[in-house]
Amino acid sequence: MPLFTDFxxxxxxxxxxxxxxxxxxxAVVALAAHGATYLTLKTxxxxxxxxxxxxxxxxxxxxxxxxxxxVESRLVRPDLFSQAVHRPSCWLGFVVVAISIVTLxxxxxxxxxxxAFVGSNGCLGGLLAIFGAAMYxxxxxxxxxxxxxxxxxxxxxxxxxxxxxxxxxxxxVLAIVYFIFISRRYAGKVSVQRDNQGFY
Amino acid sequence: xITIWFSIVGFMLVTYALLDGRNFGAGMVHWFVAxxxxxxxxxxxxxxxxxxxxxxWLLGFGGTLVAVFPPLMASAFSGLYLALMMILWxxxxxxxxxxxxxxxxxxxxxxxxxxxxxxxxxxLAILFGAAAGNLLRGVPNDA
Numbered sequence: 001m002p003l004f005t006d007f008x009x010x011x012x013x014x015x016x017x018x019x020x021x022x023x024x025x026x027a028v029v030a031l032a033a034h035g036a037t038y039l040t041l042k043t044x045x046x047x048x049x050x051x052x053x054x055x056x057x058x059x060x061x062x063x064x065x066x067x068x069x070x071v072e073s074r075l076v077r078p079d080l081f082s083q084a085v086h087r088p089s090c091w092l093g094f095v096v097v098a099i100s101i102v103t104l105x106x107x108x109x110x111x112x113x114x115x116a117f118v119g120s121n122g123c124l125g126g127l128l129a130i131f132g133a134a135m136y137x138x139x140x141x142x143x144x145x146x147x148x149x150x151x152x153x154x155x156x157x158x159x160x161x162x163x164x165x166x167x168x169x170x171x172x173v174l175a176i177v178y179f180i181f182i183s184r185r186y187a188g189k190v191s192v193q194r195d196n197q198g199f200y
Numbered sequence: 201x202i203t204i205w206f207s208i209v210g211f212m213l214v215t216y217a218l219l220d221g222r223n224f225g226a227g228m229v230h231w232f233v234a235x236x237x238x239x240x241x242x243x244x245x246x247x248x249x250x251x252x253x254x255x256x257w258l259l260g261f262g263g264t265l266v267a268v269f270p271p272l273m274a275s276a277f278s279g280l281y282l283a284l285m286m287i288l289w290x291x292x293x294x295x296x297x298x299x300x301x302x303x304x305x306x307x308x309x310x311x312x313x314x315x316x317x318x319x320x321x322x323x324l325a326i327l328f329g330a331a332a333g334n335l336l337r338g339v340p341n342d343a
Contacts, residue, residue, distance in 0.1 A: 001279045001280060001281075001282070001283075001339060001340065003282065009337050011340070012340045013337065013338070013339070013340055015280070015282065015283055015330060015334060016330060017337075019333055019336075019337050020329075020330045020333030020334055020337060021330070021333075022333070023329045023330060023332050023333030023336070024325075024326045024327075024329035024330040024333065025329070026329060027325050027326065027328055027329025027330075027332065028228065028322065028325045028326060028329060031221045031222075031224045031225040031228065031325045032225045032228040032229050032325070033225065034218075034221050034222050034225045035221070035222050035223070035224060035225015035226040035227070035228060035229055036225060036226075036229045036233065037222075037225075038222040038225065038226060038246070038247075039226055039229065039233060039243060039246055042246040043242055043243070043246055045239075045242075046235075046239065047233050047234050047239050047242050047243060050232065050233040050234075051229070051233045054229050054232055054233055058229075073336060076336070076337050077336055077337065077338075080336070121218050124217065124218055124221065125214050125217075125218055128210075128213070128214045128217060129210070129214060131332075131335075131336065132206075132210040132213075132214075135335075135336075136203070136206055137202075137203075137206070139206075139269065139272050140272060140275060140276065140335070140338070140339060140341060141335075141336075141337070141338030141339070142338055142339065142340070142341040142342070143337065143338040143339065143340050143341075144340050144341065144342050145342075148341045148342060149338070149341065150271060150272050150275060150341065152202050152203070152205075152206045152269065153202050154271075155269045155270070155271035155272045156202045156205070156268060156269060157267070157268060157269070157270050157271075161201065161202075161205060161267075161268050163267055164205070164264055164267040164268050168208070168264065171260060172260075175256055175257070175260065178253060178256075179253075182249070182250060182253055185249075186249050186250060190242065190245045190246045
């Protein structure tokens with residue numbers, strides 16, 4: 001697949017076109033806002049104050065860019081919107097996003113850092129979950145012909161599913177245990193003086 | 201069963217995006233929120249001990265995709281080879297900048313790795329955003 005072709009969204013597309021570039025712009029703004037919200041939670045002093053200001057501005061910008069990519073997505077894949085409206089799992093995602101937006105906004109305005117960060121995670125996680133639920137069962141849509149699209153039932157591997165069912169639960173337990181351990185180990189605000197690994 | 205595995209794969213990808221997404225974000229705002237070398241070390245200390253385990257979710261996502269949906273992985277790797285290689289290089293450069301930058305207390309050394317950290321974080325956000333766009337828009341799959 002080339003880097004770009006004619007910057008159109010149909011037929012033999014490349015990696016970059018007007019739609020994917022818009023999505024990349026949204027990712028930059030939304031993730032920068034998410035990161036600034038996280039830094040507000042983890043830092044103190046001037047870095048904390050600048051991060052809080054940065055987070056407020058970036059979330060405002062993310063809302064604007066999101067409005068643009070929503071319209072663009074409606075033009076590029078109108079079928080996804082009709083699927084999202086008719087699926088209960090997508091509505092659950094909409095509820096999560098709505099609650100998260102309120103949580104994020106109230107956290108940013110009142111200076112409650114943890115609340116803002118929880119809202120930030122819920123907002124981005126909810127949006128991604130809506131996209132996934134709306135796409136199912138399609139996993140890779142074909143711009144050349146709909147029948148060439150890869151679907152979950154069409155590309156599932158029988159032996160692979162059995163193999164993954166054996167190792168995946170162990171892996172998940174390990175990942176969650178490590179998540180809890182490291183979250184507690186490095187909880188709270190950081191400062192270079194207190195950093196116990198020394199070289200960061 | 202397939203729906204459950206689709207949900208599991210999606211869960212791992214969303215978890216990775218949220219956890220490592222905050223590191224990309226911290227990297228992108230690094231120069232705006234931290235103005236002195238000490239403040240820059242503070243930003244890196246906020247994500248330094250955590251970034252590597254966040255990538256466990258990306259590995260888990262890839263591993264599950266290989267096992268459960270191999271044709272999808274084959275199509276994605278062959279079709280999106282260029283983008284995946286760029287993502288891999290940016291992940292490597294970001295990891296090196298985080299781990300190596302603080303070892304020598306020299307302003308030029310730390311400034312260089314801070315630059316690599318910011319640029320690789322920007323590129324990763326752009327590449328993952330473009331990947332999400334490709335997933336939604338579709339790819340020219342002809343078979």
